[in-house]
Amino acid sequence: xxxxxxxxxxxGVAKSFGGTRILDDITIDFKKGSVHALxxxxxxxxxxxxxxxxxxxxxxxxxxxxxxxxxTRFSPRDALGLGIAMIHQELQLVPELTVLENxxxxxxxxxxxxxxxxxxxxxxxxxxxxxxxxNPDTRIADMRIAERQKVEIMRAIARDAQVIIMDxxxxxxxxxxxxxxxxxIGRLKARDVTVIYVSHFLDHIIANCDRVTVMRDGKVVxxxxxxxETKQSLVDSMLGEASEIIWxxxxxxxxxxxxxxxxMENVATETGLRDISLQVRPGEIVGLIGLVGSGRxxxxxxxxxxxxxxxxxxSIMGVQQDSRLSVTRAVAQGIxxxxxxxxxxxxxxxxxxxxxxxxxxxxxxxxxxxINKTRERERTQRMxxxxxxxxxxxxGEVAFxxxxxxxxxxxxxxxxxxxxxxxxxxxxxxxxxxxxxxxHEFIVEMAADGVAVLLISSELEEVINLSHRGYLMDxxxxxxxxxxxxxxxxxxLNRIFREQGSAPRNKEVTQL
Amino acid sequence: MSTAQTNTRSNRxxxxxxxxxxxxxxxxxxxxxxxxxxxENFLTARNLLNILNQSAPLAIIACALTLVIIGGGFDxxxxxxxxxxxxxxxxxxxxxxxxxxxxxxxxxxxxLGAVNGIIITGFGVHSFLVTLATSLVYRGIAILVTDGSLxxxxxxxxxxxxxxxxxxVNIAVIVLLAFMVIFMILLNRTTFGRRVYAVGGNEExxxxxxIRTNLVxxxxxxxxxxxxxxxxxxxxxxxxxxEPQAGTGMEFEAIAAVILGGxxxxxxxxxxxxxxxxxxxxxxxxxxxxxxxxxPFFKDLTTGVIIVIAVALAASGSRRR
Numbered sequence: 001x002x003x004x005x006x007x008x009x010x011x012g013v014a015k016s017f018g019g020t021r022i023l024d025d026i027t028i029d030f031k032k033g034s035v036h037a038l039x040x041x042x043x044x045x046x047x048x049x050x051x052x053x054x055x056x057x058x059x060x061x062x063x064x065x066x067x068x069x070x071x072t073r074f075s076p077r078d079a080l081g082l083g084i085a086m087i088h089q090e091l092q093l094v095p096e097l098t099v100l101e102n103x104x105x106x107x108x109x110x111x112x113x114x115x116x117x118x119x120x121x122x123x124x125x126x127x128x129x130x131x132x133x134x135n136p137d138t139r140i141a142d143m144r145i146a147e148r149q150k151v152e153i154m155r156a157i158a159r160d161a162q163v164i165i166m167d168x169x170x171x172x173x174x175x176x177x178x179x180x181x182x183x184x185i186g187r188l189k190a191r192d193v194t195v196i197y198v199s200h201f202l203d204h205i206i207a208n209c210d211r212v213t214v215m216r217d218g219k220v221v222x223x224x225x226x227x228x229e230t231k232q233s234l235v236d237s238m239l240g241e242a243s244e245i246i247w248x249x250x251x252x253x254x255x256x257x258x259x260x261x262x263x264m265e266n267v268a269t270e271t272g273l274r275d276i277s278l279q280v281r282p283g284e285i286v287g288l289i290g291l292v293g294s295g296r297x298x299x300x301x302x303x304x305x306x307x308x309x310x311x312x313x314x315s316i317m318g319v320q321q322d323s324r325l326s327v328t329r330a331v332a333q334g335i336x337x338x339x340x341x342x343x344x345x346x347x348x349x350x351x352x353x354x355x356x357x358x359x360x361x362x363x364x365x366x367x368x369x370x371i372n373k374t375r376e377r378e379r380t381q382r383m384x385x386x387x388x389x390x391x392x393x394x395x396g397e398v399a400f401x402x403x404x405x406x407x408x409x410x411x412x413x414x415x416x417x418x419x420x421x422x423x424x425x426x427x428x429x430x431x432x433x434x435x436x437x438x439x440h441e442f443i444v445e446m447a448a449d450g451v452a453v454l455l456i457s458s459e460l461e462e463v464i465n466l467s468h469r470g471y472l473m474d475x476x477x478x479x480x481x482x483x484x485x486x487x488x489x490x491x492x493l494n495r496i497f498r499e500q501g502s503a504p505r506n507k508e509v510t511q512l
Numbered sequence: 513m514s515t516a517q518t519n520t521r522s523n524r525x526x527x528x529x530x531x532x533x534x535x536x537x538x539x540x541x542x543x544x545x546x547x548x549x550x551x552e553n554f555l556t557a558r559n560l561l562n563i564l565n566q567s568a569p570l571a572i573i574a575c576a577l578t579l580v581i582i583g584g585g586f587d588x589x590x591x592x593x594x595x596x597x598x599x600x601x602x603x604x605x606x607x608x609x610x611x612x613x614x615x616x617x618x619x620x621x622x623x624l625g626a627v628n629g630i631i632i633t634g635f636g637v638h639s640f641l642v643t644l645a646t647s648l649v650y651r652g653i654a655i656l657v658t659d660g661s662l663x664x665x666x667x668x669x670x671x672x673x674x675x676x677x678x679x680x681v682n683i684a685v686i687v688l689l690a691f692m693v694i695f696m697i698l699l700n701r702t703t704f705g706r707r708v709y710a711v712g713g714n715e716e717x718x719x720x721x722x723i724r725t726n727l728v729x730x731x732x733x734x735x736x737x738x739x740x741x742x743x744x745x746x747x748x749x750x751x752x753x754x755e756p757q758a759g760t761g762m763e764f765e766a767i768a769a770v771i772l773g774g775x776x777x778x779x780x781x782x783x784x785x786x787x788x789x790x791x792x793x794x795x796x797x798x799x800x801x802x803x804x805x806x807x808p809f810f811k812d813l814t815t816g817v818i819i820v821i822a823v824a825l826a827a828s829g830s831r832r833r
Contacts, residue, residue: 304720306719306720327719327720327722328722328723328724330722331721331722332722337720339716339720344714344716344717345714345716345717345720346717346720347714347717348709348710348713348714348717348718348780349713349714350709350712350713350714350776350779350780350781351709351710351713351780351781355706355709355710358706359706359710359717359718359721359723360721360722362703362706362707363703366702366703369702369703369704370701370702370703371701371702371703371706373701413721
């Protein structure tokens, strides 16, 4: 192997944060024009390797070479100068600007500093490579996460990046969008671009990557060609011992006649939902099965009182709700929502674990408005033990926790006081296998405890395996109900695609 | 693993959070020692109490403003509310009843603050713009009340608040201390305080936790108005004169003190006692200049430089988001 074959050479790199060694003796060669996967549990250090190559972190020890040039200065700007671009888990776009302005941010067509025409032509040229079907004039703030990610990728390609690091690129994409991303990666590869692909989705990795580095506890376990790897072989290396992906056993479904916790009849909203009829009983886990943009999160928001219901009826515990329904009222009636974006919508990162856990149930630990801190500590401690939150500190800085532990803190907020209906929107997105398992167990525990659960996930396998019943959604409508004990992922997908083929479109949605 | 994480935290604490948490106290300590060495008149109970007494109105505003800023808001109308409360209290003290005047000032402030909060949440306009506008309106009201003239208020039943003492200690200082303690308790021990932190730290998360964020904001602005009203009454009672232009520029001094105390302008983090420390720091600089007889031109300059340093230190240590 000669030096010119290697795009990025990482040798003996170590990185510590305040005494914690997060990377230790990392040695990886990323070959030019290859798609190289980094896999491992959350906290294994795979994102950190990406951030070192991308210039976001500087290495404490060891060397990084890019196309034979040793890297001396670490900054995203310097990395970009060397042809390395990083696409983040947390996307970095300017929300108030349009797609076009974001793609060419910093490289606008100009004459001596004055903007001039030409960006649009360049954008269309880029679209030929990318084929994302994005409207250049849409404001980023009006786009969904999946769309924003495409903009990030276009931005990297517009900068003629030779190495693109993608951190969890498919975590918010539908299967179909992920396929399109993978086709794009194929085209990039044909142009000799190197892709460093950090992901939890082993299926995607196995199908699309040439090589793989498995990491555990900040160390490289092994680097191999992808040929011959299986999901199980990767998982075994990640965990260090043989283990299986197991779904927890569901409690028995409640009888049909049991009173419903929530019931919607022919509900429509201004957010694009129409003709939504659903019901959830105590002890039942109900899945919303659909692709991104099918209206799953909107149903959650309507149930939670966050969006106004314009037509139809909605009742909680048999009590019909009126237009005064608000989040505060919904919470007071026992509805809980674990939102999709835990950092933006779920946690107060300026605060430590304890107040985050208490936030939704302050009333029950206070008398006359004064918080009983002893009780609060006890409760938080109980939750930390219940979920196995690490670090196990009542006053831990949540802002610095790993994704899985942040998610567990967020779940604690609704677990300290049993809600009547627990709505979970993407509960295991971006968390490691261990945390994911724990979260799945938690969902089942809640149902066994008599809580009605509504589950939303982009991973169809997850929704179907964890639900008693499911509603199939497309285009803001529920078009079918299914028994999840007999439904398969293939069935579900086929039915969704058939529905999309037959039904007239309600509004402009992502082209499939 | 958990011990390693503890290390991470204590290390972070030692760099930025320390500067943010105790930086203002360190500077105060340095100033106290320095001024005591330079002048023997400085470190006397009388001088120190005097400094506290003079800063009491500003410190009271800073306490309540801390809540507004932690809640993610901003209040530029405290100076104007101070003015309205001053002239209203003066007028009531003369024409109605001096004791009533003492209660009327904070009450009027509370109402004006509530108006701020209702406009901000009702129309969804940024608090910076709303309070900038209402400060002009309130100042106009203050001028209308008095026709632009001064109201002398020489009534013993009224001036005890600003001038009286219990033993050696000024009543205004006692009011300030009580006010500070109440606000510390409010912020740290009550559900309301917790909600203020949540609203400023992540409003979306607070909404999705069932918190009535608009109500929380209205309450912070009302309390801030109430504090400005109380401060106005103390000032009038002290100088026995109500003037419509009283408190001009005070809103900026209060904001400076809160920032100096390390409360995050982004919201979600901060503490009441540190804002009071911020006020004291500015007062000490002032006092030092008087004692040393230095050209007062350097006073603002020095205060400004210290604010910049304090803010820069706090920013370098807090990359939370």
